Amino acid sequence: MKGLTPDSLPAPFGAYEHGVQAGQLIVTSGQLAMSPDGRIPADVREQAEMCFENIRVILAEAGADFSHVMRFTGYVTRREDFAPYMAVRDALVRAHAVKPASTLLIVTGFTKPEFLVEVEALAMVPAAR
Structure with missing residues (x-):
């Protein structure tokens, strides 16, 4: 297994990686909207954009994309x-022939009350040729 914790993202809140790659499989931890300097956007749309941007960076470290x-x-x-x-999610995958499966849940809160959204992803990179 390989840890995927890009330097451009804030450090994880605990003893975990932002993402893990095992062979072709990539799993991300739930991504919250916090910039490296600790800024948390107040707007849910901006938070969702930041969460997905974090996921994009994690995937790129493994040679993958949305x-x-x-x-x-x-x-x-x-x-x-x-x-x-x-x-936000739909705009990122609109051009893809096969859309990813998706689940959306309402929760009572996150580690900080300012957080309004969290997103995680499961991906698979193509086999090396």
Whole structure:
């Protein structure tokens, strides 16, 4: 296994990697919207964009991109945040012939009350030729 914790992302909150690659399989930890300097956007759409950008960076470290994602799991704290979250996700995969599977759940909160959304991904890179 290989840890995927790019230097451009904030350090994980604990003893875990932002992502792990085992062969062709890539799994990301849930990504929250925090910049390396600790800024947390107030808007759910901006938070979702930052979460997906973190995932993009993790995937790139493994030689993958959003076309390799098999599943996204999203978590929001308010029902009204479903639509902004889905708009961001859908824009990222709109051009893909096969869209990833997706689950979206409402949760009571995250490690900081400012966080409104968290996203994780499961991806598979193509076999080396």
